[in-house]
Amino acid sequence: xxxxxxxxxxxxxxxxxxxxxxxxxxxxxxxxxxxxxxxxxxxxxxxxxxxxxxxxxxxxxxxxxxxxxxxxxxxxxxxxxxxxxxxxxxxxxxxxxxxxxxxxxxxxxxxxxxxx
Amino acid sequence: xxxxxxxxxxxxxxxxxxxxxxxxxxxxxxxxxxxxxxxxxxxxxxxxxxxxxxxxxxxxxxxxxxxxxxxxxxxxxxxxxxxxxxxxxxxxxxxxxxxxxxxxxxxxxxxxxxxx
Amino acid sequence: xxxxxxxxxxxxxxxxxxxxxxxxxxxxxxxxxxxxxxxxxxxxxxxxxxxxxxxxxxxxxxxxxxxxxxxxxxxxxxxxxxxxxxxxxxxxxxxxxxxxxxxxxxxxxxxxxxxx
Numbered sequence: 001x002x003x004x005x006x007x008x009x010x011x012x013x014x015x016x017x018x019x020x021x022x023x024x025x026x027x028x029x030x031x032x033x034x035x036x037x038x039x040x041x042x043x044x045x046x047x048x049x050x051x052x053x054x055x056x057x058x059x060x061x062x063x064x065x066x067x068x069x070x071x072x073x074x075x076x077x078x079x080x081x082x083x084x085x086x087x088x089x090x091x092x093x094x095x096x097x098x099x100x101x102x103x104x105x106x107x108x109x110x111x112x113x114x115x116x
Numbered sequence: 117x118x119x120x121x122x123x124x125x126x127x128x129x130x131x132x133x134x135x136x137x138x139x140x141x142x143x144x145x146x147x148x149x150x151x152x153x154x155x156x157x158x159x160x161x162x163x164x165x166x167x168x169x170x171x172x173x174x175x176x177x178x179x180x181x182x183x184x185x186x187x188x189x190x191x192x193x194x195x196x197x198x199x200x201x202x203x204x205x206x207x208x209x210x211x212x213x214x215x216x217x218x219x220x221x222x223x224x225x226x227x228x229x230x231x232x
Numbered sequence: 233x234x235x236x237x238x239x240x241x242x243x244x245x246x247x248x249x250x251x252x253x254x255x256x257x258x259x260x261x262x263x264x265x266x267x268x269x270x271x272x273x274x275x276x277x278x279x280x281x282x283x284x285x286x287x288x289x290x291x292x293x294x295x296x297x298x299x300x301x302x303x304x305x306x307x308x309x310x311x312x313x314x315x316x317x318x319x320x321x322x323x324x325x326x327x328x329x330x331x332x333x334x335x336x337x338x339x340x341x342x343x344x345x346x347x348x
Contacts (some may be wrong), residue, residue, distance in 0.1 A: 008230070008231070011131070061163055097146060098146040100140075113229050
């Protein structure tokens with residue numbers, strides 16, 4: 001059995017962001033056999049949370065999740081709207097054309113939806 | 117392939133409301149072939165956001181989404197609780213008996229759930 | 233047809249908590265034939281809302297939902313993080329090892345996800 005989930009982060013709210021990171025870390029601890037496929041999708045104002053300085057307190061936590069093959073997908077529409085150059089983001093982010101499309105595609109493919 | 121999603125708006129929070137409208141507009145741009153079925157469900161205090169004056173800044177945006185066949189369903193339980201007469205709402209809203217029932221029915225029918 | 237849903241409460245936000253309780257009560261009223269299976273999952277800071285004093289205003293409402301076989305599951309990771317002894321919680325809570333795992337399991341089993 002594979003644990004598939006998409007974490008949706010869309011508000012400029014460090015609390016929700018931190019909660020999502022904790023959720024993912026707890027999940028990894030709970031299923032040590034590593035059968036999982038976990039994706040974070042950032043859209044809306046939440047993309048500002050991924051600028052290198054903005055998420056400095058979370059660098060280590062995020063790096064650990066990325067080492068565990070958890071994907072960080074970032075909506076290009078939102079980057080444009082908030083005038084963020086992808087180069088300003090922390091490393092390891094994948095820019096996707098539209099976060100909303102990914103959220104629907106992933107749920108259709110059987111990923112649970114989690115909104116921290 | 118058809119993009120099916122339900123946007124759940126329940127807080128008296130113009131930010132979440134605006135974000136949901138933007139999500140839907142981005143989705144329409146991303147899938148120009150128009151194979152979609154999108155529904156907004158409003159329940160809880162969010163129904164107050166749909167009073168004509170309250171959502172004046174969004175009239176055009178909402179009208180464009182409605183022209184694109186996106187449904188705006190509003191919970192009758194919530195309208196009663198917040199003393200709103202359906203006639204106070206913007207045009208094009210469909211009053212449904214219970215938002216929560218629609219949220220479950222739609223997900224069972226394969227609609228992705230999106231909480232802006 | 234059985235109405236299956238999981239209500240996810242994770243923020244220390246009495247508004248979201250109250251909204252979830254109202255959602256569940258409205259659902260019970262809307263489907264009087266009682267074919268349902270409803271679960272609340274509390275994780276993150278929301279677990280503090282379930283301490284006996286904290287949720288005093290909701291005791292009756294919660295008791296009515298529990299009498300209607302609605303489950304209240306509480307994440308043990310979150311209880312530890314917020315230094316809450318399970319004995320401080322209202323009666324009728326089930327402590328589970330990881331809320332996030334339950335959220336994924338339930339959705340995989342066909343429960344609709346509702347984030348109040």
